[in-house]
Amino acid sequence: MRENLHCRPFREEDLHLLDGVAEDPTVLGPYAWTGFSSGLRRRWAETGLLTDDGGALAVVDQGEPVGVVSWRKAAYNAASHAWNIGLCMLPEERRRGSGEQAARWLVHYLFAHTQTNRLEAHIDAENIPSRTGIEKVGFVYEGMARGAAFRNGAWRDVCLYGLLREDLRPA
Template sequence: MSTGRTVVAARDGVALAEPTQADLDLVNAGSDGPYDPDEDPRPGLYLPPVHRLLVVDAETGEPLGKVNWLPVTYGRTLSCHAWNIGIGLVAAARGRGVGTLAQRLLVEHLFATTELDRVEADTDVDNLAEQRALEKAGLRREGVLRGAQLRGGVRRDMVKYGVLREDFQ
């Protein structure tokens, strides 16, 4: 891949690379966002930093989507923190295993480069493709979060997935 991007992880034709704003704009324009929550002009109570990487075709450098992660907390100490990951693929990249591999690469990267021992993800109860991708990426279904997201003016249930560092070793 000779696009000048810094590759963070790659395997089996998929790479995670440092994005530019132009990369993110291109991916956002190419995604139909079927599971995006409703916009809300009110600020959240806690706005953690969101980290992003570009998902690219490792051979051509073509942007296929993006992955992101942000810290979540279950207590005041670092041992009680986890990473919550997400993915958005352009429509043309779906159904080819790209999401599974990108999320697996991200989990491996987070365990290799950070101290946190838990990675989790949430997806809409109707997003069966993402549920399969998360399971194939090594995350376990942990439960349902009732009414956790607003989409189309309706409260939607989300499925919680998680993996511990010890599960990955």
């Protein structure tokens, strides 16, 4: 348990995390990187990366920004949506428990501060670190979306994971 780990809105000093996600393929890694992107700093300046349709927060450990958590709206009908979550830790921070702790932090944040009943994660079938990590947090494997995501020259299968409020058990 990394007790000092928490998430916060992005500050100027955290923005190198966004640059890494946008510009450095090794940050998102072989199963999540889908090409260079742009506009994250502009969106941060406009919205703080917090909108009604989703958001992103810096993961901070011992005062140092070490990763990014995000969520976006996945609508199911006019009255209902889930939050589809994403997570990326800096490569040098991995396998130290931070990713799991950040995911738990985001789960509790979203259930505490929004009325959504369902969180979900869509994970490349080959992304074993992410799949085993999200299962450890309590997400339930719900099935496979075959050939759903184009990455590095091929259409890939995507694993669907879900977590309902009622799935949460006291630690």
